[in-house]
Amino acid sequence: MDPWLKLSVLVFMWFSFNSQLSLGADTISANRSLSGNQTIVSSGGSFVLGFFKPGNSSNWYIGIWYGGKVSERTPVWVANREIPVRDTQSSELKISDGNLVLFNESKVPIWSTNISSSSSSSVVAVLEDSGNLVLRDGPNSTTPLWQSLDHPTHTWLPGGKISLNKRTNQSQLLISWKNSEDPAPGLFSLELDPKGTNQYLILWNRTTQYWTSGPWDEQARIFTLVPEMRLNYIYNFSFHSDENESYFTYSLYNPDTISRFVMDISGQIKQLSWLESSKEWNLFWSQPRQQCQVYAYCGAFGSCTEGGLPFCNCLRGFHQKSQSAWNLSDFSDGCERTTKLQCEDNRTLTNGKPDKFLTSPNVKLPQNAESVTATSISECESTCLQNCSCTAYAYDSDG
Ligand SMILES: *[C@@H]1O[C@H](CO)[C@@H](O)[C@H](O)[C@H]1NC(C)=O
Ligand SMILES: *[C@@H]1O[C@H](CO)[C@@H](O)[C@H](O)[C@H]1NC(C)=O
Ligand SMILES: *[C@@H]1O[C@H](CO)[C@@H](O)[C@H](O)[C@H]1NC(C)=O
Ligand SMILES: *[C@@H]1O[C@H](CO)[C@@H](O)[C@H](O)[C@H]1NC(C)=O
Ligand SMILES: *[C@@H]1O[C@H](CO)[C@@H](O)[C@H](O)[C@H]1NC(C)=O
Ligand SMILES: *[C@@H]1O[C@H](CO)[C@@H](O)[C@H](O)[C@H]1NC(C)=O
Ligand SMILES: *[C@@H]1O[C@H](CO)[C@@H](O)[C@H](O)[C@H]1NC(C)=O
Ligand SMILES: *[C@@H]1O[C@H](CO)[C@@H](O)[C@H](O)[C@H]1NC(C)=O
Ligand SMILES: *[C@@H]1O[C@H](CO)[C@@H](O)[C@H](O)[C@H]1NC(C)=O
Ligand SMILES: *[C@@H]1O[C@H](CO)[C@@H](O)[C@H](O)[C@H]1NC(C)=O
Ligand SMILES: *[C@@H]1O[C@H](CO)[C@@H](O)[C@H](O)[C@H]1NC(C)=O
């Protein structure tokens, strides 16, 4: 083969490859998909989109994380939260029938932007420098067909909104990860009160409310139960309401600040800012203020100690139900009995002593507590002891 011909082929290939990259380093188009370790980077370099693997997990997810100065891989949005892929080389994120679609190893679609569209071949997905992934019909179209800021996962970025749809009374949820290595929806979520009171709530398992911001005070520009917002010099919050929706959004007074809100696996909403000097995220604020105020944080038969390391322990006579989940900071499985109760297992009595109670200070009654009438503490105790499903009792002067 003529060596000159070989060289010109190489040069030609290099050119076409290079021009494809420079055409849309921030864009996924009909001509450009993502797989393996390929990424797209927003025009100013602030955000990156591609496959990532959380911690020691062997699962891969399509996500958006910070680029530029933020040296710690920090996902702010996840597409396939619940359906990971194991092999990124044979998985592909691409434009298909007017949507952005993730195909797994067997070419089966497992996630999609899921809009009904004219399946136009000019649809492109552009990662903007705000961290917003926008699907448009053609690179110059101004109205987005879909955008990731409208579908937040666990992070609320500047410019984003956590809204209430007034037509359906459906609120949008910011949902924590399941654990430090699994972005699937966890137990803790933040939402705008569907009753229209203009306050944010944090719920456990989508139902049990354990924190509220208090209603918005437009004059003071704070949430009434978050008075420390008066001292806030980072976030410019604003409230918006029309016949279709209401929401809060925020911008950063200093656009060079790198800052975010996250519904954390701790069950707290956290404000974090990137500190360039120490190259780490700095916690500015979190609510509820105390870890042990998070509902059922340590699970059944767990006990939470504020400031303890770890926060969660099991009550005496119990052990962790899932050591591996606890290692990933998911304590929700709680603890289980090390030895069965007599009423569950007849053998216990023959080898040992009868069941008895231990006093546990600093606890309150559970939400589904039952009352019985008892005239003394010992009657209360024996009533509970006789009922195998009674696990604890409390007695006060009302009986
Ligand atoms: C995709 O590639 C084809 C041919 O290679 C070209 O005609 C078309 O304009 C490209 N489309 C986009 C959106 O770049
Ligand atoms: C991307 O993957 C290819 C193929 O597996 C590998 O050769 C290359 O080094 C990787 N690049 C980076 C930046 O990791
Ligand atoms: C992840 O793996 C590294 C190295 O094997 C280990 O040091 C670390 O403790 C692991 N992290 C978790 C959360 O298991
Ligand atoms: C791809 O997804 C389909 C549908 O969920 C599933 O049946 C199939 O096993 C997946 N392929 C792989 C390799 O996981
Ligand atoms: C797309 O929407 C349909 C109906 O609205 C739903 O059943 C389906 O699960 C959605 N698919 C994805 C990948 O989100
Ligand atoms: C988009 O706008 C740019 C600059 O305004 C222009 O050069 C380009 O031709 C436009 N592309 C399309 C597809 O309209
Ligand atoms: C939504 O909630 C408002 C205020 O509570 C109520 O007036 C309205 O009827 C509700 N709408 C729907 C569709 O449920
Ligand atoms: C959360 O609620 C669902 C029912 O909506 C229930 O099946 C599930 O067990 C609850 N999770 C926990 C951890 O209690
Ligand atoms: C705060 O946000 C509001 C609404 O977006 C805007 O009008 C105002 O100029 C902003 N204030 C500052 C100091 O940036
Ligand atoms: C509310 O929704 C309707 C129907 O989608 C739309 O025509 C109207 O412009 C919306 N109003 C506002 C203030 O966005
Ligand atoms: C949990 O972590 C401890 C200490 O890091 C380790 O010894 C243990 O093997 C881990 N257990 C599981 C199930 O991952």
Ligand SMILES: *[C@@H]1O[C@H](CO)[C@@H](O)[C@H](O)[C@H]1NC(C)=O
């Ligand atoms: C306990 O013993 C009684 C009588 O000996 C028997 O009827 C019952 O089935 C036993 N219960 C269990 C859980 O073994």
